[in-house]
Amino acid sequence: MVHVQFTLEVERNKVNELMDFFGREIYPENARDIASLGGKFLGMWSTVWGNRHEIIIMVAFPSEETYSKVGAHPTEPYRKALEKWMEATPRANVKVLRPAPWSPLQ
Numbered sequence: 316m317v318h319v320q321f322t323l324e325v326e327r328n329k330v331n332e333l334m335d336f337f338g339r340e341i342y343p344e345n346a347r348d349i350a351s352l353g354g355k356f357l358g359m360w361s362t363v364w365g366n367r368h369e370i371i372i373m374v375a376f377p378s379e380e381t382y383s384k385v386g387a388h389p390t391e392p393y394r395k396a397l398e399k400w401m402e403a404t405p406r407a408n409v410k411v412l413r414p415a416p417w418s419p420l421q
Contacts, residue, residue, distance in 0.1 A: 316421050325406075354382070
């Protein structure tokens with residue numbers, strides 16, 4: 316199992332707007348796509364304290380190979396929404412994480 320962490324630095328006054336947009340326009344198709352590959356959308360968070368204003372998304376996949384298959388056949392509305400999302404969140408850091416053997420999140 317691997318976990319993918321997306322950390323998106325955004326303007327503070329845009330955090331709630333972007334989280335709502337993701338939930339309405341991206342999450343439904345994205346979550347179905349992830350689930351069809353045996354993965355799980357774990358959640359979305361925003362920073363409350365810290366030096367930066369961030370949105371963090373965590374997703375679990377059976378393997379790195381499975382993660383690489385996400386979004387292979389997007390619908391046109393989803394593709395357009397994702398383009399808008401990426402334009403609004405240009406400062407993104409993506410990490411693929413592998414849990415420690417003893418970690419409860421396997």
